[in-house]
Amino acid sequence: MKISIIGAATTKFGELWNSSPRELAKEAFSSAITQANVDAKKIEALYVGNMLGGLLGHQENIGSFYAEELGLAPVPAFRLEAACASGGVALHNAINSIKAGLYKTVAVLGIEKMTDAGGDLVASALMAAGSDEERGSGITFPGLYALMAQAYMAQYKISEQDLAEVAVKNHYHGSFNHKAQFRFPVTVSDVMKSSRIADPLKLLDCSPVTDGGACLIITSDGALMSKKGVSIVASEVGTDTLALHKRSSFTSLRAAKEAAKRAYAKAGVSAEDIDVAEVHDCFSIAELIALEDLGFSEVGKAAGDVKKGKFTRGKGRTIVNPSGGLKACGHPVGATGIKQAIEIYEQLMGTARDKQSVKNAKIGLAHNVGGSGAIATVHIFRRI
């Protein structure tokens, strides 16, 4: 069964203090449905990726909540939560529902409103994705990824400057994205001079706290597809322990490797075939690990590859994070997985405007991670 993306839109990402989550969802959905050129009545189900609606917004029952807000009730509606991979798992389950023959055309919404709460509250809410022991020790996500960075630096002999190159690349890409939270380029020196958050990670190694919405319309209905389009050819998920200290490695994510292995097999492609990818760079170290888990770099070689420009627009073969990634585009957690898929769609369709980073690209990949790697999704897309 061929499942294609026929509509895809995000809101602006950033500190959107004048917009409610309702408004962000409506804006993303309305743009996606307009682009798909289908009536909202064609939407047979709604899948929503959202993590923090309860803890920060005191709203649960989020599937029905948005089904009502978008005027879709009484269609079935589902809220998937998997921390920062909520968007990816929502897309995965939406695809399954179509493959199951239950629906033909569904909307997949990713939504998060984070900046209305104070920083302490946000950090505490995000740590709900962690383990008891991690919370009890007072560590937060920058600290967890800092441990991974320390382990990686020790094992593969890379420097803080090498880490910084990831931020430099992604800020460069983000400078072309009119919806990105940060549109300014940064230098290695800027990163090195930015405040130290959790050694060795500095402010500019970290993705920001972001508001945003993203919506995909996907269908198996040939009558709704255009001649040119993008099919979803693999959607896979892996899991691991929540806590770092229970893992055998700090320098790769089992969940992501598992999902990638399955996804490549399902799509019948390998890492070399990927023209463009969005990967989960919540911290600079996370992108290095992702590049290796996905097979884009040999183990221990990702930092060197990034520095050489292997993943940079205008230089590399496989462009990674053309949107600016979580780092520069922003990271509204439940929306991120959907935004990644939308970015790949636009890159493959050639509709990415200023941020278009590949020409005539055929195959793209999105890699979305929850927690410090307790869950990961990998989706592969093909232009048709």
Added chain:
Amino acid sequence: MKISIIGAATTKFGELWNSSPRELAKEAFSSAITQANVDAKKIEALYVGNMLGGLLGHQENIGSFYAEELGLAPVPAFRLEAACASGGVALHNAINSIKAGLYKTVAVLGIEKMTDAGGDLVASALMAAGSDEERGSGITFPGLYALMAQAYMAQYKISEQDLAEVAVKNHYHGSFNHKAQFRFPVTVSDVMKSSRIADPLKLLDCSPVTDGGACLIITSDGALMSKKGVSIVASEVGTDTLALHKRSSFTSLRAAKEAAKRAYAKAGVSAEDIDVAEVHDCFSIAELIALEDLGFSEVGKAAGDVKKGKFTRGKGRTIVNPSGGLKACGHPVGATGIKQAIEIYEQLMGTARDKQSVKNAKIGLAHNVGGSGAIATVHIFRRI
């Protein structure tokens, strides 16, 4: 594709202060897998229904959390949240993943730990399933269902004593259930004398706050099925507005009617064919509405039917809530939808022990509602 239940188990339901959510999940999963007589390695994915892990337990990322706890990682794991229908929607998505051809054998866990928090906290957390306007006005779920009860009583001229008959029936059924939170029968007079919670609902019209876990093992793998078994022949979902004041009727739930209509059509059966049902009696009025939405009673006639014993074991044709329902068995919100399916499984298999309420029953139904009717699921099961 035939999808069958091969393992099904709940923990005791009640105020389980000595058990953590982890322990409840492990107990339910371990019993279910033993009953299914399969190795845990056969489980290809985990679906979890849970509402309050974040707000009451400060734990999100709940799919991976339980995948780790149950020793299932790196298999894909998903957390579905739809307020009190979290269990029903988890089951729905688990079924879809099998129908999609992605997995053959999956575990579906429903889990909720509610009694560790104070009553105010629980009421507030549950209201996260409601609308802004409802929360802002200070109303809680007993109040919302009391409004429905007032409307129903006015429209169909029934008394508070008539409402009480639902509690009497369900407590009677619960008295046979060794896992029920309440195993004592009550009389109409007991209900009438119990504290008034939200006029006209009294304490004994209301389901309790409960801890509990429930786990189903479902499969499409013929090699794992016994000769005698139970198939899931329909799994449907409907939605509606979150807030009561936006609905055209207070005396029926559009979400449930929509799900029921689809489910009957999919299963090729009608209300008359159902031998046994578990319905979402969070308040006595909710069961009357459910009986009519599902077609078991004519509109306005449910109270009379309950009073006549039409749904009571030993008396009626279609036995409703043989477990004791949410009222007497208890209502750990994310576990309820799974427990309902388990109860129907046991009734159809003839393994319900003291609570066995039907003989040689062939077709059963489970009806699970979220919020005050913003979402509902209907599953239909057939003995094979």
